[in-house]
Amino acid sequence: MIITGLAVGAVLGLILQRGRFCITGAFRDLWVSRSWRWFTALLVAVAVQAVGVGALTALDVIAPEIPPLSVVAVVVGSFVFGVGIVLAGGCATGTYYRAGEGLVGSWLALVAYALAASASKTGFLAPVTTWVQGLWATGLTTVPATVGAPEWTGVVLLLAATVLLVRRQMRHAAQHPVGIQLPAQRSGAAHLLFERAWNPLVTGALVGVVAVIAWPASWATGRHDGLGITAPTSNLLGFIVTGDTNRLDWGVLLIVGIVLGSYASARASGEFRVRVPSATVINRSVGGGLLMGIGAAWAGGCSIGNALVQTSLLSWQGWIALVFQVLGVGLSAYLTLIRPRRARRLAREEALSRAAASRPQDEAEPARVPAPL
Structure with missing residues (x-):
């Protein structure tokens, strides 16, 4: 049954790669x-998942456990994670799908990410x-539960805001169209899947649908969770190093599937190319990872585990993260x-000002020629 993780990951990898869905960019x-x-596309994914998870929970298909809020760990860990994803050039899933596109910097960031997550x-x-x-650990779980409101009220408010x-x-x-659509080279489904630019809101909705599907698919294998990247990444490294097959679960196949799906998508769309970055970018990628x-x-989740999954569960951990x-x-x-x-712009402006000031007066202001009578 854990093979469904590979299938879900492959579909997610294709959507992320073709839709250019990256939470770092958002x-x-x-x-x-x-x-x-x-960011609106991300909230669409969160809202779709919130509705789906609410329905699955009401039908007793799943019973998500909400982690109690650990304030210092979530605040500091999420802030550090936010700094890191800019340096790495992508969030957890963004780094995985860009690795499938052939970005060597993302490969290195993934190695660093896996090592640090596993060590931590x-x-x-x-x-x-x-x-x-353990610092400032609380018993707070979901926002509606804290204020004494039914869980569905939070979903309704999230939907309304979205x-x-x-x-x-x-x-x-x-009012402000973005991008230029190139002339079609393919027809039908091939054009829509691998050539035409995807709408961000549609991409967000598709990510939300996959996130909903991930819950029962993962639950059926005994892994009581939805989409996740950090713990599976740590487990993948542990499996590679120790050979412990107990670490090889649905989540590990999910992240493998993301890379494979992104690779297949990039090859089909002609976007795959091995790109070696500069030394500066390599240093940033490793440090960011x-x-x-x-x-x-520290925070108990990455941009997927917290910013996508826990937010859909209306948890304090997710929204604070x-x-x-x-x-x-x-x-x-x-x-x-x-x-x-800004520094480059100011430098250019100063250079232009100095150049204008250093020009001879007769060059700066050409002599006026009297108009003929």
């Missing part, structure tokens, strides 16, 4: 371009993780993108 755009385009969850850094998670943002995004997209692994282990991942991305984006861009 968070980064909030700071760099003030765009809510991809079960290795020599595990005592530190346990200590951090609908408002979708309407806003659709109006903005109609290490921060991702440590931060996700989402906020601090966005803040971590904001700091990292400012230091690596926004501030250098």
